Amino acid sequence: MTLKSLVWNELRERPWSVVSSSIAILLGVAALVAIRHVTVHSEQEVSRQLSSLGANILILPRDASLQNYYAADRNGQTLPEEHVSEVLLAGLPGVEKVSPKLSMPAKMGGLDVTLTGILPQSEFTAQAAWQTAAMFTPNRHEGCTKASHGPSDVDGTPESLNTSRSIDSLAKDQVVLGADVAERSAFSDGDTVEMLGGKFTVLGTLSRTGTVDDSRVFAHLHTVQDLAKTGEVCSAIEIIGCCEDAAGDLVPELSKLLPNTRIVTVSQVLQTQVGVNRLMGGTSWFVLGILVVVGGASLATAMAANVRERRREIGTLMAIGATPGFVLRLFLMKALILGVVAGTVGCLLGLVTAIIAGPQWAGVAIMPLWSLSLVAIVAATGIAVAAAYFPARHAAKLDPCSCFQEV
Amino acid sequence: MIRLENVVRTYVRHGQTVTALHCKHLKIEMGEYVAVIGPSGSGKTTLLSLLGGMLSPTAGQIYLDDCSLYEQSVAVRSAIRLSRMGFVFQTFNLIPYLTALQNVQVPLSLKGDARDVQDSVATSMLCRFGLGDRLNHKPSELSVGQQQRVALARTLVNGPQIILADEPTGNLDPASREVVLKAFDDCHSEGRTILMVTHDLAAAAHAGRRLVLREGSISEQSDVISEAA
Incomplete structure (x- = not known):
């Protein structure tokens, strides 16, 4: 029995609680990863087109x-x-x-x-x-x-x-x-x-x-x-x-x-795509903001509810000899696991979405960007741990007498 | 030795200050088996929490081997509970998502024992309470009596000198009750100190010393055994 196995056992016992508490982070990461993948590849495509076709001109019907x-x-x-x-x-x-x-x-x-x-x-x-x-x-x-x-x-x-x-x-x-x-x-x-x-x-x-x-x-x-x-x-x-x-x-x-014709350069054509890229770039920052606020708040709320539900269990652990530091680590470890799992699953979901939808959204083929994916997972984990800190601290300060039926 | 000097514990409820416990002087020698009896709300659990280092007194001092318990840090008090004290709860307080073996391993894990040590010590402790075939059962898969035996195994696994029990037989059938009381008798004969809060006068009769709590006030009572008999 270790701190980690204690957390794992609890998470395994309450899978729906895990899903509900981390769904906002998962979806936020998925959206962020999908949008960033499409944006980055679209920018690369614009750059490639400019470098290879920059000197090209199209003569079109008016x-x-x-x-x-x-x-x-x-x-x-x-x-x-x-x-x-x-x-x-x-x-x-x-x-x-x-x-x-x-x-x-x-x-x-x-x-x-x-x-x-x-x-x-x-x-x-x-x-x-x-x-x-x-x-x-x-x-x-x-x-x-x-x-x-x-x-x-x-x-x-x-x-x-x-x-x-x-x-x-x-x-x-x-x-x-x-x-x-x-x-x-x-x-x-x-x-x-x-x-x-x-x-x-x-x-x-x-x-x-x-x-x-x-x-x-x-x-x-x-x-x-x-x-x-x-x-x-x-x-x-x-x-x-x-x-x-x-x-x-x-x-x-x-x-x-x-x-009687319309004459355009490739750069002019690509301006549209650059505009879309800028919009998507802005959107990805907006999604990051949503991820921090909604994902963090959702996890903090779920964690606070979990602390309330487990008052007696926390009290029992303290009566047995767990220090407040141990209780703090217990909840932070849980948030860490939730963050890593939600971040990883969200990242995979975002990647699959980008790979499927990328060619339709922006007309570009998407390849996984591992560094971006890693940053998304680390960000999700960081947000989860930060969101769980105050509920965890509250748990660590709980009165251990709550393990008794009445005081 | 456990000693209480001028201890007062009050609570503020709905703007009113309520005195849950006041004790001018109480001394419990090491190896004593003490039962605390009294009606609901008389302060029995408050006394147990104070002695366990989990509830600081509003006034007064509690000494453990002449060392003031509440002058120690929270971490030191946790370490004292881990190494020297064991709690038995009326509702067992087993962790529901852990197996019997894992529940008993928790104090060993907190102490920092290695995994293989945890396995062997916890297994032998559960076998001692006749639960060798229930190691991997979760509390919900155990009978009430088995749950209390797992809780007892968890209490004793670190070899505590002091056992603080809160209505340990309150929820048990007669057979399970006897198992628990026998375990306390054994602990007492091994030289451990037992302080048992109980409503059960027959259980209190196992103790060598009885205290009565009435409206937060502690007094000695020597005729409990004869009353129970």
Whole structure:
């Protein structure tokens, strides 16, 4: 028999009392952990997008609404494909690549997918006039590498869709599958698939990005236009700028060139997500406050009630020879165990919630943040012990004569 | 030796000061078996609490071996209770969520005994009271008599010199009552001091000395045995 086993025995005997006294702390920790996980991963995603796509610009139909950079071409409106030629022929400084897209809903082997038409960079090589025009551009952006519209020799695989938002070569009867589509459809490289009445060969599968690109099937833009009978239109034109500076300068130039379109930079798109992150960051502090006040008060109340219930038991222990210090430790140990258990269970609950809900709330995949989880458990334990201190001190000062039936 | 000098204990209830106990002089020698009898509310439990170092007197001194009990710190008084005193309660006061063995281990644990020592000492003490087959039973799974025997085992497990008992036979059937009284007789014959508060005159007859409490005042009574008989 030890102090710890004395506490454990009591907790085991009264499981509902344990649950009710620590439920507020458990839920508080769960909410805090879930929100912080989503916030942190969302911030990391914003940062990653800014660093990898910061120089990118989107040309969208004028009335398109925009919440998500990756889903920008799924707004249901279109703009003429000839804008691509206009951009290239204008020879604006800082334009590295131009990538028009047209997205259509489609069925692939019974699976609902988004069929996205893209123009491979090899098509630009075929249009020699664009290259010539770019060569004679007088105002090349400082610090930019020379703008070249055509296949690069860095990454010619389909994976370049993930890394540089464009692909070098894609035949008119080939498709590239997003990670989710590949996983759910079980199609792989070399398989033949049918969509919108056309037959395609799978060129490759992209690795997982955690974005809506995972649920897309990429095909040649002109094939998609033909099959969907849309004419020469696209949903969005993505311009890969040579550097973030250039992207900033390009916006007014493009607005002048294409007055009937909406031109946005990635930074502008990400402002929405930054705002959401700030809100969630603020919410997590609010939840922490709730956790301290409600969780602490709830545990303190439960502990005070427990002291009242156990007056005779405390008196008996003191009559047997327990010191007030022992009684104080008895209740603090109980609070410590409750704090650790509620903190750990709450943390796991929060983690599971974040992992399940994270992709829906913020469009990001969630990985456990162990240091954050540890801090949450330590905070829950600290709050539990602090909340139990006054009831425990009261117990330690109880009159041991309460162990007798009457005085 | 336990000695009370000019001890007064009062309570304030509803604005009124009530004297629960006043005792000019009382001396209990080591090895004595003393029964305290008196009607309800006469101050018997107050006397027991004062002697156990759990209730400080409003006035006067209580000495244990010529050392003033209430001049000691709370922690020292707890240590005295742990090592030198044992309490027996009318309602047994077993800890409900602990087994019989664990209940008896509690004083050993407070003393700091190792786990294996606690196991062997507590087991042998329970066996002495015929509860060897009830070690892992919780109080709710024991009869009233068995519960009181577990409580007795817990009281005696640290080998106290002084046993303070509050109506120890009050809730017991005749057979269990005899077990308890025999245990007290054995303790007395081992040289322990016993102070038993009781309504039970026949139980009081086991004591060598009887005190009567009336309205907080203590007096000696030598003819209790003959009255009970």
